[in-house]
Amino acid sequence: MNRRSTRRDFLQSTLGTSAVISLGGLVPACFRNALAEDNNGGETVLVVVQLSGGNDGLNTVIPFDDPLYRQNRPTLAVPAPDGLTIDNGLGFHPAARGLADLLENDQLAIVQGVGYPDPNHSHFESMDIWHTCQRKRKESPRKTGWLGRFLDGTSTAGDPAGLHLGSKKQPLALAAANTRVPSIRSLERFRLQGDEDHEVRQFVGSLAGDQPTGADDLLSFVQTSTTAALSASERVEAARRDYQTPVTYPEHALGHKLRTVAQLIDAGLRSRVYYVELDGFDTHSQQAAAHAALLGQLGDALSAFVEDVHHHGHGQRVLVMAFSEFGRRVKENASKGTDHGAAAPLFLAGERVKGGLHGARPDLTALEEGDLKFQTDFRRVYATVLENWLGVASNPVLGSDYRPLDVLNNVS
Amino acid sequence: MTESRPIDPQWAWAEYQPSDERPWNRRLAAHLFRRAGFGASWEMLAEAVARGPAEVVTDLLEPVDAQQAAQDAFAEAILAGGDPRQLAAWWVYVMLQTPTPLLENMTLFWHGHFATSAEKVTDARAMYAQNALLREHALGSFRLLVHGISRDPAMLIYLDSATNRKAHPNENFARELMELFCLGEGNYSERDVKELARCFTGWELRRDRFRFNRYQHDNGDKTVLGKTGPFPESDVIDHVLAQPAAPEFIARKLIRFLVADEPVPPDELVAPIAGQLRASNWDVGQAIGTILRSNLFFSPYAIARKVRSPVDVTVGLLRSLEATTDAARLASELGDLGQGLFYPPNVKGWDGGRTWINSSTLLGRANAVGRLIRDPKTRFRGGDLATYFTEHLGAETGEQVVDVLTQLTLAVPVSEPLRDQLIEVAERPGPRNERLAAVVHALGTLPEFQIG
Numbered sequence: 010m011n012r013r014s015t016r017r018d019f020l021q022s023t024l025g026t027s028a029v030i031s032l033g034g035l036v037p038a039c040f041r042n043a044l045a046e047d048n049n050g051g052e053t054v055l056v057v058v059q060l061s062g063g064n065d066g067l068n069t070v071i072p073f074d075d076p077l078y079r080q081n082r083p084t085l086a087v088p089a090p091d092g093l094t095i096d097n098g099l100g101f102h103p104a105a106r107g108l109a110d111l112l113e114n115d116q117l118a119i120v121q122g123v124g125y126p127d128p129n130h131s132h133f134e135s136m137d138i139w140h141t142c143q144r145k146r147k148e149s150p151r152k153t154g155w156l157g158r159f160l161d162g163t164s165t166a167g168d169p170a171g172l173h174l175g176s177k178k179q180p181l182a183l184a185a186a187n188t189r190v191p192s193i194r195s196l197e198r199f200r201l202q203g204d205e206d207h208e209v210r211q212f213v214g215s216l217a218g219d220q221p222t223g224a225d226d227l228l229s230f231v232q233t234s235t236t237a238a239l240s241a242s243e244r245v246e247a248a249r250r251d252y253q254t255p256v257t258y259p260e261h262a263l264g265h266k267l268r269t270v271a272q273l274i275d276a277g278l279r280s281r282v283y284y285v286e287l288d289g290f291d292t293h294s295q296q297a298a299a300h301a302a303l304l305g306q307l308g309d310a311l312s313a314f315v316e317d318v319h320h321h322g323h324g325q326r327v328l329v330m331a332f333s334e335f336g337r338r339v340k341e342n343a344s345k346g347t348d349h350g351a352a353a354p355l356f357l358a359g360e361r362v363k364g365g366l367h368g369a370r371p372d373l374t375a376l377e378e379g380d381l382k383f384q385t386d387f388r389r390v391y392a393t394v395l396e397n398w399l400g401v402a403s404n405p406v407l408g409s410d411y412r413p414l415d416v417l418n419n420v421s
Numbered sequence: 422m423t424e425s426r427p428i429d430p431q432w433a434w435a436e437y438q439p440s441d442e443r444p445w446n447r448r449l450a451a452h453l454f455r456r457a458g459f460g461a462s463w464e465m466l467a468e469a470v471a472r473g474p475a476e477v478v479t480d481l482l483e484p485v486d487a488q489q490a491a492q493d494a495f496a497e498a499i500l501a502g503g504d505p506r507q508l509a510a511w512w513v514y515v516m517l518q519t520p521t522p523l524l525e526n527m528t529l530f531w532h533g534h535f536a537t538s539a540e541k542v543t544d545a546r547a548m549y550a551q552n553a554l555l556r557e558h559a560l561g562s563f564r565l566l567v568h569g570i571s572r573d574p575a576m577l578i579y580l581d582s583a584t585n586r587k588a589h590p591n592e593n594f595a596r597e598l599m600e601l602f603c604l605g606e607g608n609y610s611e612r613d614v615k616e617l618a619r620c621f622t623g624w625e626l627r628r629d630r631f632r633f634n635r636y637q638h639d640n641g642d643k644t645v646l647g648k649t650g651p652f653p654e655s656d657v658i659d660h661v662l663a664q665p666a667a668p669e670f671i672a673r674k675l676i677r678f679l680v681a682d683e684p685v686p687p688d689e690l691v692a693p694i695a696g697q698l699r700a701s702n703w704d705v706g707q708a709i710g711t712i713l714r715s716n717l718f719f720s721p722y723a724i725a726r727k728v729r730s731p732v733d734v735t736v737g738l739l740r741s742l743e744a745t746t747d748a749a750r751l752a753s754e755l756g757d758l759g760q761g762l763f764y765p766p767n768v769k770g771w772d773g774g775r776t777w778i779n780s781s782t783l784l785g786r787a788n789a790v791g792r793l794i795r796d797p798k799t800r801f802r803g804g805d806l807a808t809y810f811t812e813h814l815g816a817e818t819g820e821q822v823v824d825v826l827t828q829l830t831l832a833v834p835v836s837e838p839l840r841d842q843l844i845e846v847a848e849r850p851g852p853r854n855e856r857l858a859a860v861v862h863a864l865g866t867l868p869e870f871q872i873g
Contacts, residue, residue: 231783
């Protein structure tokens with residue numbers, strides 16, 4: 010037998026498991042963790058919900074008392090509903106009942122008019138700006154995202170530093186120089202299949218120790234990604250156990266993903282960041298029904314998730330941030346839709362937020378090229394999350410100083 | 422392209438001439454077929470080595486329509502059902518069977534460039550018609566392709582331009598025409614988007630067909646990209662294509678697709694290909710010919726410098742083993758791996774490169790290879806794996822099997838210990854078909870397998 014088999018035998022005899030993958034010389038941290046009893050007093054966790062396509066903020070947090078709102082939205086203006094009032098003549102879209110429930114429980118902070126100077130109207134460019142905190146520069150592609158830079162400085166003792174749940178490509182926000190963030194489509198699929206005698210598993214595991222390191226070329230990128238995939242797969246498999254919750258999640262993709270996040274947090278996974286997406290906000294035509302459905306999904310899934318993590322005793326250490334790459338044009342278009350805009354509200358949800366409205370309200374009389382002007386730079390929100398939630402200095406991550414917002418409470 | 426010294430553009434695009442230092446061999450032939458279109462069988466590689474690179478590239482660029490009729494009949498049967506998801510199975514079938522893999526690969530390239538998703542369009546016939554348009558011009562005129570796509574019903578539905586009225590121009594198509602199709606971000610202003618949108622007012626769909634509605638067209642002067650005028654008909658498209666940024670944008674994307682994922686090719690390397698596109702009035706086939714025949718293409722700057730797409734990995738594996746399979750199942754696997762045909766993730770298409778790779782897709786690729794190779798519907802030149810290896814590849818021993826397989830499927834040479842381990846897998850006891858399947862499955866899990 011060669012030396013690799015010896016290491017495998019060692020792990021098997023030490024850990025008593027039959028299908029352990031050896032992960033090179035630096036293995037056993039994650040297996041030690043898997044065997045250790047998890048407690049619930051882990052570190053703070055950030056759950057990012059990306060609303061892809063550009064959420065119509067003006068029809069999410071609605072200025073019902075502003076005549077300009079009705080003038081600009083002849084077909085899309087929503088009549089003021091009962092019971093969804095926020096404050097100052099503002100109210101939620103009637104479909105966003107879940108958001109209103111969170112606000113009522115003091116579990117939702119609404120940061121108004123979030124954006125950045127000289128807004129870009131391309132989905133991809135604006136999303137990249139949100140993900141990297143950098144404008145496009147010729148000849149120097151943006152390689153890391155703000156969360157990736159945070160994750161590079163964290164230590165999660167063998168667990169994946171962050172997790173992306175979804176089948177689409179990974180958001181640039183999670184790209185890091187040294188950390189590989191796994192993407193998980195579903196827990197069931199997230200393992201090597203198809204060879205019942207674990208032959209391939211063992212084969213791959215035995216190779217992982219042979220990897221060259223250092224060179225930033227494609228092959229070493231794929232090699233480190235493969236190691237990360239196998240490691241995360243083992244860990245998630247170990248974390249999977251019967252999960253009981255009295256909370257009923259809505260039956261759609263976002264509900265399922267957030268339920269999985271709650272399950273992994275409760276299983277004791279030490280990941281600091283979870284990232285999920287809700288797509289479909291690019292409502293250029295026939296917006297009303299589509300947008301209402303999305304706001305319903307967002308609100309229902311978020312309120313179920315916040316209740317669930319509370320029920321399992323993790324409420325004090327879980328914060329959700331929901332953002333979109335931009336809002337939409339104030340004036341609706343001829344297709345009963347709205348085109349790409351600029352500033353929009355951003356939501357923070359959890360037990361430790363200071364519930365209610367934050368930041369200045371965008372002014373419908375002072376538009377910039379037909380768009381709402383931003384009142385709060387999104388990097389101030391990031392600085393808040395980094396400094397006051399994740400507990401790190403924000404300057405090295407954001408590349409500059411941004412003043413945090415007063416939207417979070419200390420541990421109660 | 423990790424080497425940092427600059428590449429001489431003149432050397433780069435000059436035709437590669439085999440020599441004693443840089444001999445034309447099976448490895449280079451496999452590289453050519455992998456990049457041009459989904460790999461090649463052992464037999465094709467031997468034939469290519471005998472013929473030389475120039476002739477092989479000329480052949481790849483040559484249109485053949487022997488199977489066109491059969492493909493159309495298959496497509497008709499699927500269109501009668503109306504489900505666009507079935508179309509993906511049809512395209513997989515075409516990719517596996519086609520005698521013109523470069524044409525098919527470039528059709529896939531343009532599908533990613535002019536990304537349109539059946540998720541929103543839902544009309545299988547419109548998606549099929551767009552696919553035919555992409556194939557018609559895939560190796561032809563990019564100019565005609567842009568003109569065609571701007572009147573293509575599936576595209577107009579996808580970008581919300583099925584109605585476009587004078588009073589409220591829809592900016593979506595105008596923006597993407599400049600940002601994603603022709604110029605690239607940063608080469609136009611927000612004002613250009615608004616003015617260009619006015620040019621497309623009155624371009625609409627009527628009973629699923631394009632028509633120009635002159636009552637809804639804004640006839641006034643517009644100022645687009647520094648030029649003012651009424652821009653009648655489709656003049657404005659030629660005006661956009663006349664921008665210097667246009668051929669550079671397309672040349673850069675072609676080089677990235679055919680040569681290397683990283684880094685972004687420097688301007689001086691892009692310029693000759695951009696110049697050729699401009700001088701030839703946008704003849705894409707000619708530019709591709711230059712790229713595929715070049716010194717750069719057959720150099721370490723290109724070999725093993727791309728992350729293989731899900732189609733490259735799966736269709737490539739099957740084509741190199743002359744296999745057929747359950748196309749519907751493979752089409753659905755491709756969706757799981759992040760490359761659902763007719764279902765690109767958004768209007769920007771697939772980013773490719775490193776974005777193909779994450780933990781889920783890596784586990785998924787290994788699982789997909791394992792399932793594909795063991796699926797009873799997968800037949801290798803009509804027979805099973807054991808017969809194929811013995812009769813058509815002449816590979817009997819574990820060593821022979823591993824050497825043939827690695828040459829067929831890997832761009833990166835395997836290390837000696839890795840080769841030994843693969844041979845060990847091949848020589849374990851058990852039925853020969855399962856032994857061979859296990860070796861292929863093991864290969865599919867390797868980082869090396871993802872690089873092409």
